[in-house]
Amino acid sequence: MQPILSLRQVSKTYASGHTALDHVDLDIHRGEIFALLGPNGAGKTTLISIICGIVTPSTGTILVDGNDAIRQPRAARSKIGLVPQEIAVDMFSRVGSAARYSRGLFGKAPDHAYCDQLLKDLSLWDKRDAKIMELSGGMKRRVMIAKALSHEPDILFLDEPTAGVDVELRRDMWKLIGRLRDRGTTIILTTHYIEEAEEMADRVGVINRGKLLLVEEKTALMKKLGKRELDLSLVEPLAAIPAELGEWQLSLTDDGHRLRYTFDAQAERTGIPSLLRKLHDLNIAFKDLDTSKSSLEDIFVDLVGAQA
Numbered sequence: 001m002q003p004i005l006s007l008r009q010v011s012k013t014y015a016s017g018h019t020a021l022d023h024v025d026l027d028i029h030r031g032e033i034f035a036l037l038g039p040n041g042a043g044k045t046t047l048i049s050i051i052c053g054i055v056t057p058s059t060g061t062i063l064v065d066g067n068d069a070i071r072q073p074r075a076a077r078s079k080i081g082l083v084p085q086e087i088a089v090d091m092f093s094r095v096g097s098a099a100r101y102s103r104g105l106f107g108k109a110p111d112h113a114y115c116d117q118l119l120k121d122l123s124l125w126d127k128r129d130a131k132i133m134e135l136s137g138g139m140k141r142r143v144m145i146a147k148a149l150s151h152e153p154d155i156l157f158l159d160e161p162t163a164g165v166d167v168e169l170r171r172d173m174w175k176l177i178g179r180l181r182d183r184g185t186t187i188i189l190t191t192h193y194i195e196e197a198e199e200m201a202d203r204v205g206v207i208n209r210g211k212l213l214l215v216e217e218k219t220a221l222m223k224k225l226g227k228r229e230l231d232l233s234l235v236e237p238l239a240a241i242p243a244e245l246g247e248w249q250l251s252l253t254d255d256g257h258r259l260r261y262t263f264d265a266q267a268e269r270t271g272i273p274s275l276l277r278k279l280h281d282l283n284i285a286f287k288d289l290d291t292s293k294s295s296l297e298d299i300f301v302d303l304v305g306a307q308a
């Protein structure tokens with residue numbers, strides 16, 4: 001299937017001389033949730049702004065559902081809903097009219113039933129007569145989403161959708177994004193909450209200093225780079241790892257009180273039973289054991305750290 005969004009060799013050097021994007025190639029599949037991860041200043045907002053026609057790229061081409069974002073900006077933009085990082089709405093307008101008004105800006109015929117349904121889906125229906133300034137931060141964010149969806153876009157960009165919102169609202173937001181995807185909307189979100197990508201995304205892209213370092217299926221990425229660790233708290237500290245334990249990948253921490261075994265999370269045989277037997281044979285006793293899995297966060301820190 002044709003990608004819904006296709007970027008080729010997109011670069012942006014601002015007038016200041018700063019290169020915010022450096023030859024980015026990216027295809028987004030129809031109907032997926034794609035999370036773009038990157039630290040502050042990595043180029044995420046610049047990338048979204050270019051796709052939405054807000055910033056002009058220095059080089060490169062962008063096709064939005066077959067429309068050239070530079071030569072056919074209106075057609076390209078009509079396919080996209082954008083929820084920016086900053087809440088930017090007319091605080092005096094009423095919730096009920098915000099989506100209807102935004103729809104009009106895209107030149108779409110009024111469809112009150114559709115706009116009302118949006119408010120219901122976003123749990124804003126009870127607030128339809130409230131002024132936007134009377135809403136909580138989380139509710140204002142929902143209004144931003146209603147406005148972004150008002151013209152029935154196929155692609156929804158969410159720039160840091162849950163920055164500064166509490167845990168409960170974040171979970172609500174994730175559910176909402178899941179529902180939108182179920183209805184066929186392609187969702188691209190930027191985040192520096194790795195947990196968000198881990199929870200939601202089908203694919204993950206990692207960007208740092210304007211370069212797209214990697215694009216991968218989330219589960220494949222976690223399989224490929226994921227490691228597991230088994231930590232044993234020893235009864236007696238060890239000065240060194242005995243030679244008899246050479247076949248396992250072990251390290252000593254905590255002044256020899258802790259023996260750590262790192263193994264491939266996906267391997268058929270973990271090697272743990274044989275390691276425990278060997279420890280028993282060597283009279284190395286432990287009082288506690290703990291396992292952990294490397295998260296997307298560990299993988300991300302390794303990737304970005306390697307580029308530093």
Ligand SMILES: Nc1ncnc2c1ncn2[C@@H]1O[C@H](COP(=O)(O)OP(=O)(O)OP(=O)(O)O)[C@@H](O)[C@H]1O
Pocket residue numbers: 014015016018019020038039040041042043044045046047
């Ligand atoms: N208009 C501009 N003129 C000059 N430099 C800019 C401009 N806009 C952004 N930059 C710089 O480009 C780089 C990328 O910024 P961008 O906002 O795209 O990053 P980001 O990944 O979205 O970061 P954040 O998560 O902090 O929003 C930063 O170093 C930023 O200072």
